[in-house]
Amino acid sequence: MVVVWTVDGFTVRSVVEAWSWRYGQDSFSLSSHFPPNSTLSLHQNLTFSDCSSPPCSPLSLDQNQTNVNITFSEFSETVSAENSSSSSSGVSDELDKKTPVKPELRGLSTWLSSDLEPNLTSSLLARWLAPGGEPCKDSKTDRISMPGLDDGKLIELSAAEVHEFFFQALDESGKPRCLGGDYFETDLSGDSWKSRPLVKDFSNGSYSISLQVHPDFVGVYNLTVILLYRHFEGLKFTPWRFVHDRVVWSVAIRFYSSIAQLPKLETCKASDFGKDVWCGRWTRHGKNDDCKIGNDGRYRCLAPDFPCKEPWCDGSLGVLESNGWVYSTHCSFKMYSAESAWKCLKNRWIFFWGDSNHVDTIRNMLNFVLDLPEIHSVPRRFDMNFSNPNDPSQTVRITSIFNGHWNETQNYLGLDSLRDEGFQNLLKKYFSEGTIPDTVIMNSGLHDGVHWRNIRAFSVGADYAASFWRGVMLSVKQRGLAWPRVFYRSTVATGGYARSLAFNPYKMEVFNGVLIEKLKKAGVINGVIDDFDMTFPWHFDNRCNDGVHYGRAPAKMKWRDGKIGHQYFVDLMLAHVLLNALCAS
Structure with missing residues (x-):
């Protein structure tokens, strides 16, 4: 697919491969779903700052720029930051300053969602048995490349929107691979939010990662991607012989407020359990920093009647003994007395x-x-x-x-x-x-x-x-x-x-x-x-x-x-x- 767009007066042409509106399946054979009126949007204001040594100099896009990152965000920006590999709690206070609201083109978003791929087993077996015979198929993934985002600088994204970034698996020599099956563990963590961004496998060495944060939880997060197994090796009878377990990407992300909103979560009904795959998150609504373990091994950090915060749960959050954490997905849950x-x-x-x-x-x-x-x-x-x-x-x-x-x-x-x-x-x-x-x-x-x-x-x-x-x-x-x-x-x-x-x-x-x-x-x-x-x-x-x-x-x-x-x-x-x-x- 050939995409042509204009940035700051320059016309940029990029050939984006391995893309279709149907997307692909991730490495666990899941299919992602986005709203039917979603617009394929590109990064606006695509200017990156190289601050490896002062003074900072802008790196502008030109006619030959390729592999520019695509997301479903109407607005996303890359800015410079130090210590971007730190966890969210360790990012400097300067990064936690409130970011001004920035304009969005669409007011209503939808929750990131996923389902099992039809004919999952047969599709999985076909990909597992796909023949090699070429260097790009027989090599093993060693690292990844995420063009435009490989420099470790702080990324700014709007809350509520689903943001999808593409990346390429590379072998030890830095050459692209052309088969999938790698297993990436992902973690998006902030002080009051923990979730698993969704990875999709296009079965040709290219992947994408999709992430989302609710507007109630704007702030600085750390996104970590770990390559745990290469090319279906985790499915082997003796997987411990093949485990890779290496962090291949870690970056700080600031989610800022925007006019985009998400549908309010409702308490789960019987029909909500008909969903095969959940894309949930843990959110935190209270915290006792002085909480100590009891002699019986329990953590009674919050009062038993400490209330849930709508819409994230219903009832008393204190009974969970989680020091304020609670799980929700496409619906939220009642805490039972x-x-x-x-x-x-x-x-x-x-x-x-x-x-x-x-x-x-x-x-x-x-x-x-x-x-x-x-x-x-x-x-x-x-x-x-x-x-x-x-x-x-x-x-x-x-x-x-x-x-x-x-x-x-x-x-x-x-x-x-x-x-x-x-x-x-x-x-x-x-x-x-x-x-x-x-x-x-x-x-x-x-x-x-x-x-x-x-x-x-x-x-x-x-x-x-x-x-x-x-x-x-x-x-x-x-x-x-x-x-x-x-x-x-x-x-x-x-x-x-x-x-x-x-x-x-x-x-x-x-x-x-x-x-x-x-x-x-x-x-x-x-x-x-x-x-x-x-x-x-x-x-x-x-x-x-x-x-x-x-x-x-x-x-x-x-x-x-x-x-x-x-x-x-x-x-x-x-x-x-x-x-x-x-x-x-």
Whole structure:
């Protein structure tokens, strides 16, 4: 595509390759969505300052300028700044001064969004098996080039808008690659905002990154891009042999106020859980700098009745014990009190099938939300009734079946545990009674990451699992009973050291997508709870996880990272999100 535009009186011609209105898919086979009236806009005022040595001299664009960055922003500007690689909290106070409002051409934006690519599995296999034979295909990515933005200077962008930047994968000699499959971890962090910018893979060595900040959170941020794996190597049976884990881009960005606005988030309804992939963010609405860990390992930083701030959540934010952080996505979530949670769960039967993260989440829901602190643990496999300590007439039945192995004392089979007839019969039994679970929450991934030798083998296992569960649900329907509501809770983004292991986040994200596709095609699931997106902003270290679990019980003990205690609020947020799914009208 040939683009011609004028900047400061100069006519600039640039050939932009690897672009179509349809975009492409990112390295996890997701498709991005922008408003239908979005205009393909280019950087205005394209003047860059070279301040490597004083005095600063402007670098003007000329007739031969190529690869000028394209974004969906009507106005974006690059200015000089020092220490641009610092984190947002370390950027000088000078950068935090309020930036004047600058003109925008459009007043209404939309939230960054993404969905699974149609025919995800077949497309993924085709790209994985794409032949090489050329130097640009057989080489490995070593770094990236983002023309016009490689100098590390502070970038200014308008809040509310979706900004998309293109970059090119380069090999060790600095030559462009012409195959995709690289896995980039992205992080956009400020004092009160943490999110994962969306990466798209055009399958020819070029990529793009899209980011967005709400106008309520203008300020200076740090954008970090990490190359974790090259060319599908994270999907291998022994990914630790291939992990790259190198920061390839880090830049400070100032988001400034503009007239552009985003639609107000609404509290999640039942239909909101029909979205396969979430593009959320964590925002902060309170902070206690003097907060210390309690003797029981808990962080009671804010009062339990510390209120949520609309529209980011509804209820008491203090119950999350997150020191002000809360997660939201295309909708926001209600924080449940014990009273409202019991009212919702009264006479319900919830069936869990998945890994040990289910065990942690159930215990956290019982302890923190349902006011049952005396339950210190639950086993991998159980079927129990729980009563409201303040109203024994309110009871809920919870069944949890571990699927890491058909033998509950063992591990690392995942979906292949369904090959055992005894395990199949155990599951079928719960759906053969006079009453059946009204809601099923299923998951698989961590144990699958260790078990399956490649993505093709996992896709076969996912097909088998989808077929099994479809058979179970059809048997329910044939008996004249209502089909349960079934949610897939996506596998967590494994953290810290686990990012290099068999259940690394690249493999888990791909496995999530493949299994969701199979379950949807079989007509098994009604919705998705995207715990991968929820955990991703906190997965870069082990402060909120032990590598594979985000909900380990609070304890004032030495944690995986050497510090005393750990943060457990990410899984507690999941407990509230599950209640939103269970109770939504």
